Amino acid sequence: MGHWPQGLAVTDPPVHIHSYDSLLEAAGDVSGTIGSVVWPTANTAIFIPFRLAAPATVRKLFWMNGSIVSGNVDAGIYDKNGVRLVSSGSTLQSGANVNQSVDVTDTVIGPGNFYLALAMDNITGTIEMTQSYTVEMLRIIGLAQQATAFALPATATFATVLNARLPACGAVVELASI
């Protein structure tokens, strides 16, 4: 048995687009302006890469609602091959200018490379998004998208991102005890 303390990390920082595990390390910083923006195309899913160096249990998924809420949102996590591991399912967008979270089935993932996924079924509701990166920069840091992907499909078909919009979303995870 190792001497490393047991039971660490009961509450861990969420994996979010700004976190170390995700785009912070990919882009040097993600401190560009975030604002309330409509979803680029109804039913499009956007996939944002992150990675874990150790197993973690996904407890919740969340996104940042903008100033107008409308229709439904689906958040999920996919593996690097496009297999959906967990998702919220279609969820009524609720609460302007708040972080909306959904309890999901506790799911252990990692270590490895994954995608946060977010899809919306309309272009009226808004999400807080960064627009500080060009489409080509988003490609460089590993984003992908899929059209006609609401609710999030069991298997994603990753395609080139078409809009310079990076939605603020994330996952509440608990790292496994070491």
Place this chain on the structure above:
Amino acid sequence: MTALWAPPTIPAPATINPSRIESLSTAGVAPLRTTASTAWPAANRAIFVPFILSSPMLVTQLFALIGAISSGNIDVGIYDRAGTKIVSSGSTVMGTINVLQLFNITDVVLGPGRYFMACAVANATGTVFAGASTARRYVAQGVCQQATAFPLQATATFAAAAAAFCPVIGVANQIY
């Protein structure tokens, strides 16, 4: 002696660019969103940007973000820390302006270790997106250059970076 604990192995990412944690990772020096279209600093100059892998990475593509003027030819590659070229695209016509140019290469698995991503351009008219911190900061971070190095040489002779210029180039397993 058996180690009681070892740090977890961090999986290699799908793409690496100079702003990633594996490379310069420098908020305030080369954050990707602050890069801009910039002319290549000197014809035939090669620039080498260091990166580190803690676990193996299958590299299938190299890339460069072309700027507002496309001109002449470009060559991108990977070198080991000793300056031996591992793989390169070879001289290739510079791609469409303001678009990510992807170079499909012979697949190569890079093991844990230190490497350089490299890029050379045959003229000083063509542009790529680049960070514009000071040359000495880039020197401090291990960015190197070589004159008269187009196309990329089999063996690099590293010299200290002389320009406030760090190109947006990179290595990738898969870019969509």
